[in-house]
Amino acid sequence: xxxxxxxxxxxxxxxxxxxxxxxxxxxxxxxxxxxxxxxxxxxxxxxxxxxxxxxxxxxxxxxxxxxxxxxxxxxxxxxxxxxxxxxxxxx
Numbered sequence: 001x002x003x004x005x006x007x008x009x010x011x012x013x014x015x016x017x018x019x020x021x022x023x024x025x026x027x028x029x030x031x032x033x034x035x036x037x038x039x040x041x042x043x044x045x046x047x048x049x050x051x052x053x054x055x056x057x058x059x060x061x062x063x064x065x066x067x068x069x070x071x072x073x074x075x076x077x078x079x080x081x082x083x084x085x086x087x088x089x090x091x
Contacts, residue, residue, distance in 0.1 A: 004061045017046050018054065027055045031069060 001020045018026070026040045037055070041048040062069055074080060 001058060001061055016054070018044055018051070023054055023058050026051060027058045028069065030055060031059075 001024060005020055016023075022044060026044060029035050029040055030037060037048045037052050041051040044051070059069065
């Protein structure tokens with residue numbers, strides 16, 4: 001991720017509030033612990049929209065380099081559980 005970030009921002013730009021290591025940890029927390037971006041963003045002191053955008057970039061970058069952290073292929077003999085609980089959202 002660090003190398004890709006350097007390439008992306010080779011001409012400069014604003015320093016991010018969230019370090020690359022923290023971004024990876026936040027992305028993994030969302031994918032593996034099913035925490036909301038709003039909760040994770042509050043922990044790191046950033047806005048959730050920035051975290052979402054950067055987290056998606058991290059996922060795409062890792063996928064491009066062969067890491068499969070978010071989406072797994074479902075095999076015919078796998079058991080799939082879906083949480084269909086209703087959650088109120090603020091509009």
